[in-house]
Amino acid sequence: MRQIVTNGDGEIWEESRDRPTPDAGEALVKIRAVGICGSDIGLIEGEGPPWANFPITPGHEVCAEVVELGEGVGSVSIGDRVALHQFIYCGTCAACREGRYYQCDDISEIGFSQAGGYREYAAFPEHTLTPISDDVSDVEACQVDSAGCTLHAMKRLDIDFSDTAVVLGPGALGLFGVQLLREKGIDDVILTGTREARLDVGEDLGATRTVNVYDEDPVEAIMEHTDGRGADVLVEAAGSGDVVDTSLKAAAKRGQIALTGVFGGPKELDPNEIVHKELSVVGGVTAANATDEVIELFERGDLTVDGIVTHEFPLAEFEEAIDTVQERRDGVVKAVLRP
Template identity: 70%
Template sequence: MRAIVTDGDGEVWEERRERPEPAPGEALVRIRAVGICGSDLGLVEGEGPPWTDYPLVPGHEVCAEVVELGEEVSDLSVGDRVALHGFVYCGTCTPCREGRYYQCDDLKEVGFTIDGGYREYAALPAYTLTPIPDAISDEEACQIDSAACTLHAMKRVETDVTDTAAVLGPGSLGLYGVQLLRARGVEDVILTGTRDERLEVGADLGANRTVNVREEDPVAAVEEYTDGEGVDICVEAAGAGDVVDTCLQIAKKRGSVVLTGVFGERKEIDPNHIVSKELEVVGGVTASHAVEDVIELFRRGDLTTEGVVTHEFPLADYDDALDAVRERRDGVIKAVLRP
């Protein structure tokens, strides 16, 4: 089979490998679609999380089809289409016993410490695979993990139908954030970013007000829009620039700030905003406990990849695909590889 590998030194290459055999508790799957995440580009350059293990096959936004079952697997069937949520955990440490398996003391993660989805076949623990209904496309299925990462973080705070919200960053996480806020009943959503074409997609997906931060001061724009009160909830989905401090500035008294971006460096903030306004600040970096919810939202049509997934490439064109995402070429927001 074909597999795409990186060493974390900026190199990516193709290897020919034997198709794996499923061990007990595993399922052999044929990869149908895999999204290119910004973290995949970071892995290539050696900027992955500290637990990254090289050389590595990247890819954690996976839709696949079950082709063979290992022993002791009873909750999947050959032919099932499945979405991946790739945390491999011990099940016995304190975080696992408390339901925080994504913080397992011996955590392994598909696409970071275990070879991921940039290949044609994979043998994966059956519990990382969730069957998906026929109504959900492969494209949507490979985005379940991405959208669920945003939802997991948002579920840590309360929202209300009377809230005004801001989403900072119109990449895939932010565009799913706009839709998820609307699905939770928040009808007044501001979206900020640096690219008009992405902001236009956000408006199509439900943002009431968009702000290009290269043309407007986002703090002043939000203050004007909210009559000086600020927003009830601010969802940071950029992982770049001074968005964290912007969130603290535009959140209203007793407001909530949700951080979902992964930053490559330390950021400066004014903590007095947190203290004086008694802000609630939470983080989230996992799709845990949100996968089933996102599947249902896709099934009901309350969540879509339209305008978010903009490009598809065959796996053989991985170099061109990675360059397109890296350079944000041709209006790409989310690109998908098709093995």
């Protein structure tokens, strides 16, 4: 079978591998769609998590079909279409016992420390696979993780339907964030970013105000929109620029901020903004404990990938696909590989 591999030094290539055989507790799946996540690009460039294990096959945003079962597998059946949730964990450490399995003391992650979905077939532990109904498309299923990352962070906030919310960053996580905030009943959602086309998508998905930070100062725009009060909820989904400082300055008193972006290094901020306004700032880094809810939202039609998944490529064209994402060509927001 075809399998894509990177050494974390900017190189990625194709290899021919034998189709795997599932061990006990595993299911062999045929990959149907796999999203190219920003963290995959970081992995290729050597910026993976501490447990990254090179050389590695990337890919954790996976939709697949079960084709063979290992001994003892009972939660999925042959023919099921499934969405992947990539964490493999011990289940016994303190973090696992508290439901924070993504912070397991012995964590392993598909696509980072174990081979991921940039291939035609894979054997994955059954607990990482969730069956999906015919109401969820392959492309939607491979974006369960992406939407779930934003929802996981939002679940750490106390959101009220009367809040004014801001999403900073109109990438996939931010555009799902706009939809999730509207689904929570928030009528007033501001979206900030640098790319007008993506801001237009955000408006189509429910943003009531967009701010191109090249044209307007985002803090001033948010303050003007809220009559000087600031935003109650801010969901940072950019991981770049001065979005953290912007979030602190644009927040209302007792405002809540969720940081979801992965930053390349330290950022300058004024902690007095947190102290004086009594802000709550939380981080969220995974789709943990959110995937079932995201699948249900896709089933109900309350989430869409329209305008978010903009490009699809055959697996054989992985180099063009990755280059398109890296260079942000042709209006790409999210690209998907189809083995």
